[in-house]
Amino acid sequence: MISDGDFIRLSYTAKLEDGTIVDTTDEEVAKEHGIYNENARYGDIYIVVGKGHVLPGLEEDIKGKDVGYKGTVEIPPEKAFGEYNPDLKDTFSVNRFKERPEIGQRVRIGDRIGTVERIVGRRVIVDFNHPLAGKKIIFDYEIKEKLEKPEDKIKALFVIHTGIDVKDVKIEDGKAIVEVSSDVYLNQVFLIGRYRAVKDIFENTEVKEIEIVERFEREQELLKLGEEIKAEEEAEKEGESGEEEEQTEEKEE
Template sequence: MSKQIGPQSEVLFHFTIKLQDGSVADSTQLHGKPAKLKMGDGSLTPSFEACLLGLTEGSSHSFELGPDDAFGPVNPDNIHHMERSRFAADMSLEEGAILSFTQPNGAEIPGIVRGVAGDSVTVDFNHPLAGCQVTFEVEILAVEQQDVDK
C-alpha cells in the first residue's frame, strides 16, 4: 500500500510552477534537487499544502491555483517610489532588475525595479508571482508519517 500524505507527513517531492502562458517560473527538477517539506511547518501556503494532502508516494498531479490561493494578489502598498539618490551612483537601475534591501531588523528582502523616471525609482516588494494564476505540478517521491504524540 502506498504511503499517503497527511497533516504531519514529511514529504520529498519534485515540483514545477508554471505561469498561464506555460513558461516555468520555478522547478526543483531544473536544479536536480527535490524539495523536502514537513506538512504544517509554514514553508508552503495552506492552499499549496491542501493540494498535497491525500496524495500518495509515487504519484504525480497537477493543480490550477488562482492568485488568492497561490502567491496572493498584488498589494499596491508594497510598491514604493524611491529617490535615485538612495542607490549607489554607479548602480545600473534597469526595469526588471532584482535588488536586495536590508530591513531595519537586518533581514534581507528582494525588490523588483518596475520603472525609472528621472530621479524616481519604482520598486515592487510583492512576491514576483503575486497576482498570477499558476499551475502547480508535483511528483511525490517519498512520504514519511510522523507521530502526532510527540
C-alpha cells in the same frame, strides 16, 4: 494517506497559465527553460506537511493523497503569492542606490526586496509585490516517498533548513549524532539554518540530545591541503615576479 506532520519527498514543476515555467526541481527543465540558477539546489525536495514549506495551495492539495501520486493542481493567487497590491510601490531618489539601478532589477531597500518598475529622471519607482503576485500558479507534482525513520527525518530537516546533505545520522539512547563534512562551517547558511533544524528535530522526533560532528576524510583533506599549498606557491611566485619587474625598471631608469 498524507496528513499534517508527515515528512515527504516530492518533485514538481510550476508554470503560469501561458505555460511559462517559473520553478522546478528538475535541473534539466530549468536549463531548457532559461531559469537555471547555479546557486540553487536541484532534485527532489523534502517538506513537513502543515509547516508551510511549500505554497499553501500546493500543501492543501497534497493532503489526503498517497505516496506515488502524480497530478496537477491550479493554485489561485490568494493561495500562491498573494493578490497584486498597487499600494506596495514606493518612490526613491536615485541617490539611495550605490549604483544606478535598471528597470526590472531586483533591489533590497531596508528589509524589503522589490523590483525596479520605472525610472523617471532621478526618481526610482520600486514595486514590492512578489514578482508572481496576482498570478495563478499551476503545479505538476509527484509524491515520491513518506519518511518514517527518525534518522531520515533528521537528514531531511537539515536539507530543508541548510540545503546541505549530512554525511550520516545515528541515534543511540535518545541522542542523535549527526555527521557533517568538515567544510560546512564555512557555509553561512548552514551556521544559521542548523538552529532551525535542531528546533524542528526536537519538535518532530523523540530525540533528547543532538551532537553535530565534523567528519574529516583523509583523501579529501590531503587534496585540500595540496591545493592550498599550490595556491600559496603560485602567489609567492607572482610576488617574486612583480619584484623582479620593479628592479628591472629601476635599472633601466
